[in-house]
Amino acid sequence: MTTDDFFVLNNGIKMPCRGLGVFQNKNPETCEESILCAINRGYRMIDTAAVYGNEEAVGRAIKNCGVPRGQLFITTKLWYADCSRDMAKRALDRSLKKLGLDYVDLYLIHEPYGWIKSAWRGLEESVEEGKVRAIGVSNFGMAELKKLLVQANIAPAVDQIELHPYFQRAELVGFLQQNGILAEAWAPFAEGKRGIFTHPVLTDIAKKHGCTVAQLILAWLHARGIAVIPKSVRPERIAENFDFLGISPDEEDMRAVAALDGGESLFPWDKGWRRPMRKIMGFFHTGF
Numbered sequence: 001m002t003t004d005d006f007f008v009l010n011n012g013i014k015m016p017c018r019g020l021g022v023f024q025n026k027n028p029e030t031c032e033e034s035i036l037c038a039i040n041r042g043y044r045m046i047d048t049a050a051v052y053g054n055e056e057a058v059g060r061a062i063k064n065c066g067v068p069r070g071q072l073f074i075t076t077k078l079w080y081a082d083c084s085r086d087m088a089k090r091a092l093d094r095s096l097k098k099l100g101l102d103y104v105d106l107y108l109i110h111e112p113y114g115w116i117k118s119a120w121r122g123l124e125e126s127v128e129e130g131k132v133r134a135i136g137v138s139n140f141g142m143a144e145l146k147k148l149l150v151q152a153n154i155a156p157a158v159d160q161i162e163l164h165p166y167f168q169r170a171e172l173v174g175f176l177q178q179n180g181i182l183a184e185a186w187a188p189f190a191e192g193k194r195g196i197f198t199h200p201v202l203t204d205i206a207k208k209h210g211c212t213v214a215q216l217i218l219a220w221l222h223a224r225g226i227a228v229i230p231k232s233v234r235p236e237r238i239a240e241n242f243d244f245l246g247i248s249p250d251e252e253d254m255r256a257v258a259a260l261d262g263g264e265s266l267f268p269w270d271k272g273w274r275r276p277m278r279k280i281m282g283f284f285h286t287g288f
């Protein structure tokens, strides 16, 4: 379910429809400044992860922003090296300490590696202990979600996945929606790859709506019922990326953007350094 500003998760909790991502925002001053700028602009959701190495900076921004904790929505993620019940609970405590918080709003299993079933129990217990308001996953495909849904006492509320005009994942997004799991787009701009900000189709549609390509992409994702967490460290872009809710792509626009789908990740999990990691961690899938 959605209103303009937020989605209602499958446990009834309201999650802002847009937030600031802080991946690759490692410099502590820049990270803190960009979050303060975003919160000042109206953002209420921040997306970090243990592996981003900036939870302390995020925590400082939360402390110094002047907005009551209850009005903020903070997401962090469990790295695969901590993916079992006890390790997950310890990792969450470490994240909370770094963030200076006694709870996070959303805690995600970052990647589908490790003892997922066991880690999920740890996350469920953390909900019972009041350390997390909602739990979910990231980078899970349909097969992994189906396994988890069978075993879970608490169904995942969110799947945070790569989603942008070049990789639209209609089948997975449909599956998530049918199962009451909110899709959240990471790399909504494909990190600027393949000239996304100057693509002629996107530029034409953006011109028609009097907006920028970045705003058009975020509006297009929003129209598909998908939460967004664009990253920027620049105040003018942070503001631009917040102001897209009035933009309504029509059916023709949706069809034109749909035609840009390449059907393939621009950040493939199975290539480069991920390949050996997946092979090693794949062993643990037997313990799912």
Ligand SMILES: NC(=O)c1ccc[n+]([C@@H]2O[C@H](COP(=O)([O-])OP(=O)(O)OC[C@H]3O[C@@H](n4cnc5c(N)ncnc54)[C@H](OP(=O)(O)O)[C@@H]3O)[C@@H](O)[C@H]2O)c1
Binding pocket: 020, 021, 022, 023, 024, 047, 048, 110, 138, 139, 160, 161, 185, 186, 187, 188, 189, 190, 191, 192, 197, 214, 215, 229, 230, 231, 232, 233, 234, 237, 240, 241
């Ligand atoms: N769960 C996962 O595995 C996973 C993986 C990747 C990302 N994420 C999350 O998703 C967030 C967003 O993804 P992302 O950071 O990878 O990529 P992204 O948001 O698609 O793109 C960020 C890039 O676009 C630039 N940019 C931002 N707004 C712009 C605008 N309006 N016009 C032109 N350029 C603009 C930024 O540069 P400047 O900063 O210089 O403006 C940065 O280089 C991350 O920060 C992270 O929180 C999660």
